[in-house]
Amino acid sequence: MAVQNSSLSKLQSLNGIFAIYKKQGPTSADVLNTLKKALLKEAGVANPNPRKRKKQALKIGHGGTLDSNASGVLVVGIGEGTKMLTTMLAGSKKYRAVGELGKATDTLDATGNVVEEKSYDHITKEAFEEKLKQFTGEIMQVPPLYSALKKDGQRMSVLLKQGHEVEAKPARPVTVYSLSLQDFNPPHFTLDVECGGGFYVRSLVDDLAKALSSCAHIKELTRTKQGQFTLEEHVLKEDRWTLTDISQALQPCPKPSRQEKNDKKAKSKHNTQPESEGDDGDQND
Numbered sequence: 299m300a301v302q303n304s305s306l307s308k309l310q311s312l313n314g315i316f317a318i319y320k321k322q323g324p325t326s327a328d329v330l331n332t333l334k335k336a337l338l339k340e341a342g343v344a345n346p347n348p349r350k351r352k353k354q355a356l357k358i359g360h361g362g363t364l365d366s367n368a369s370g371v372l373v374v375g376i377g378e379g380t381k382m383l384t385t386m387l388a389g390s391k392k393y394r395a396v397g398e399l400g401k402a403t404d405t406l407d408a409t410g411n412v413v414e415e416k417s418y419d420h421i422t423k424e425a426f427e428e429k430l431k432q433f434t435g436e437i438m439q440v441p442p443l444y445s446a447l448k449k450d451g452q453r454m455s456v457l458l459k460q461g462h463e464v465e466a467k468p469a470r471p472v473t474v475y476s477l478s479l480q481d482f483n484p485p486h487f488t489l490d491v492e493c494g495g496g497f498y499v500r501s502l503v504d505d506l507a508k509a510l511s512s513c514a515h516i517k518e519l520t521r522t523k524q525g526q527f528t529l530e531e532h533v534l535k536e537d538r539w540t541l542t543d544i545s546q547a548l549q550p551c552p553k554p555s556r557q558e559k560n561d562k563k564a565k566s567k568h569n570t571q572p573e574s575e576g577d578d579g580d581q582n583d
Contacts, residue, residue: 305341305541306342306355308341308541308545309338309340309341309355310355311377312376312377312541312544312545312548313376313377313378314375314376314378314382314549314551315373315375315376315383315386315548316373316374316527316532316534316548316549317372317374317524317527317533317534317547318333318374318534318536318539319370319371319372319533319534319535319536320364320368320369320371322366322367322369323366323367325366326360326372329360330358330360330372330374332536332539333358333374333539334358337539337541338356340540340541341541343355357376357380358374358380359374359375359383360374361373361374361375361383361386361387361525362391362524365407365500366409367408367409367516367519368519368520369518370393370520370521370533371391371522371523371524371527371529371532371533372524372533373525373527376544376548379548379549379551382551385525386524386525387495388494388495389495389524390475390493391492391493391495391524392490392492392521392523393489393491393492393493393499393519393520393521393522394488394489394519394520395491395499395502395503395518395519395520396486396487396488397486397487397488397489397503398485398486398515398517399418399421399486399507399513399514400416400417400418400485401414401485401513401515402414402415402513402515405442405515406442407500407515407516407519408515408518414513416511416512416513418507418514419484420511420512421484421512423479425510426479426482426510429509429510430477430478430506432509433474433502433505433509434476434477435473436471436472437472437473438469438470438472439471439498439501439502440468440469441496441498442498442501442504470496472493472496473493473497474491474492474493474494474502475492475493476491476492477489477491478490486517489502489503499516500515500516500519503515503516532547534547
């Protein structure tokens with residue numbers, strides 16, 4: 299029992315951010331719950347329920363949703379690190395996307411139903427690369443209907459699956475720092491994208507194909523970098539979701555200044571809202 303208490307104390311003393319690998323298939327929330335359950339089990343918590351929010355033995359959140367069909371870097375905040383996640387949501391991210399020309403789907407990715415087919419024989423590599431210039435820098439983008447964005451407190455993707463009609467959100471400004479064509483073998487193509495917060499690679503591929511007088515959807519999407527965390531160097535795969543590995547990988551929270559502590563005390567007197575889970579509901583995906 300002493301060992302269990304020691305492990306739980308060690309777990310509850312962790313404060314900071316780290317990155318895990320999200321595989322294709324589960325939602326970001328599912329992955330987070332699997333991680334949480336594994337850590338609580340290792341710490342000796344009997345029958346841990348990762349979805350139970352009251353009296354949690356562990357505070358954990360993620361820094362930006364990845365679609366269930368996407369894989370790659372998922373930044374996780376633990377303890378006080380959950381408060382650092384808002385900066386991760388706004389920071390730059392890199393993605394590698396494999397798209398398929400000639401077919402559009404309702405979800406803009408391979409999980410959806412094909413809703414349109416168009417010719418793509420007229421599209422050359424040169425024309426494709428030239429068109430990328432229009433989608434670099436500060437651009438306006440309409441988020442996908444099937445997304446984690448919310449309407450009346452419900453995710454739009456959930457409302458659509460329940461048969462409700464949902465209107466598209468208005469176009470909003472997003473930033474594309476770099477955009478390059480890595481492979482062009484029609485109907486398939488591969489893009490590398492570096493973008494800011496709130497950007498959807500699915501919308502980019504859809505808009506790009508329309509601008510080329512065709513249609514397209516994403517077959518594969520991988521987040522290769524978020525903030526300082528890269529897919530090659532920093533992510534922990536599921537077999538390393540342990541107290542020891544996370545302790546070693548953890549980027550600690552910066553210590554707050556005296557002024558920040560005073561501001562926090564003043565704020566806590568007037569604010570009783572619960573901590574956010576770190577999911578802004580609009581990160582790519």
